[in-house]
Amino acid sequence: MQQLEDFFSQVKDQKAVRVTLPLSNSVPKERIHCIFGAATPPAFFLFFQEGVLPSTLDAGKSCLVTVDLGGQAKSVTANITAVPDEQTLQLEAVQVISHEQARNYFRVDAHTPIIATPVNPLKNVAEQDSWHLEGETIDLSGSGVLCVFSQPLEQGKKVRINLTLPTGLMHTIESIGHVVRCEKIEEAMYHVGFHFDILASEDRDKIMASCFELQRKHLRMKVQVKNSL
Template sequence: MTQGRDILDTIPDSRPVRAFLPLITSEERYRVHCVYRKTSPPAFDLLFSAGMLPVDAIDPGGTAIISIDLGGPNLSIEAKIKAIKGEQVLEMVTVKSMSHAQMREFFRVDANAAVIGRSFRPEIVNDLDSSWSLAGRTIDISGNGILVAFPQEPPMDSQIRLEITLPTSDMEVISALARPVRSQKIGDRYYEVAYHFVDISNEDRDKIIGCCLVLQRKLLRLRVQVRDQEIQ
């Protein structure tokens, strides 16, 4: 894990970034584009266009995730909101940072979501007889891939087109091309199949990570509630 001060030195001033901001009244985070401004590491500012920062809805004690495109693998920073400076500026303090690859794998959470798998064929191939589709449910999900329960085993020697309905309030559907990693038959009921994403847009990957953050917070809250009940 790179230290906050060092990693901020690698980010150019006035760099456009994407922020996932904590909200007071929602488990989900507010996704918004903004601009990174250098100050005094490990602190930095986020600058927003007029009307883009919902000041009254932001949780000032929460943690935000900042995603930065540096022209190669994305960098993600976890940062605390130090102060809300007017309607267009957030003063932030870095908590920790990680590469986008680390970020994708770190946020792997249990998730029950609808998924449809379809046969993938290049456009130049028009083979209707070999096309197929399966409806299933996710078991867990991350920015790198998913574990799915299907009622029958899909082909394991070819890539698959996945359409996943994320378990968020607006039920966003993301699409990805994936390759099968392993398959295991579970009794007579279904197959558990693991997939690794090989082609997915940055936008859809960020939506998955945002969804995982929400699910992780719900799980942590449940653990606290269970622990408190045990203490009582």
Template structure:
């Protein structure tokens, strides 16, 4: 193990907020909130809220851990070493991940208004304009999952207007549909990837996700 990764893990503050990205036995990618606890570096522990961690996750698999430590979050590639009861994992860090990729991991479950619309170009008369108001399910710096009352007539060049979770800011960007699931009561769960978004707006979303993650985790830990 390199001296650098050992030093990085040793410098992380005990009880920092963390998010684990792990693959369940059925192949589903899970993002789970936790608390970082110190051990002998490069090993560390993650502590979860009751019933938050899947019992069928495999030991020795590699996963990602994003930790809110200091001003800049740290993302580690780590191996699951062992289970410590039903609420704690022993982990071993093997590498760090480029901070630019952090936006992929900071996805939060949040319900906030979203407006989607499409406006065809003058050259394309076969398509028609439409718009729909929905509610987000989760949000990250690269995309959003939301529920809408209609299925979109187009898959690309969808204009999106999102209200941040605290209601203080709104962000606009252009996205494309990556997945659609029909729900009951004529509703559609639609996943969208942000295709064209300014750096400023992406940073606003990432900051909002981090703030919301901290808020939700504190609430969970206070109720334990």
């Protein structure tokens, strides 16, 4: 309960957040940017742009709300208690999930494909470590990335990371990194944090440029949602 109290004391009304919504016709959940609306904790609201809230929303399942609090990503699992209209959800927070992040670079919400593979696959096919994970990012910075995979990865494991930047020319960035954390959120959903250990300077510049562009986009989205309410 104390964690929930701390969470609500830090999240300001009208703050841009990201929610992972359960859909009735699909196993993967949909991740959407929206605006946090304060209420009496543990209750709160989420406000969406017109036409964004999925018609296939499964209100009987829990969702995950992620917010950036001073360079630290925090999430709460929440139950949907009401759908007042086509742009609003009323929810009740259940549990706080905290993601300790490297703070060398600011991070932004970023939803884009990511692939993790072995760093040095063996030439002998019979012995090759042939795992291959495809997922989506949650947030991105010049020092690392937080993402969602359907399977876990061992903390400290070295991996090759292929990341498609979500803006501009959609450049593909390749890096060697390691797993800094892996947390099971629910069945077949793991939050995995990577730190970039080897990353070309020009690729880091591209990541940072993408982060700045996303930050501007999120600010514009916040204004648009507020004006439509």
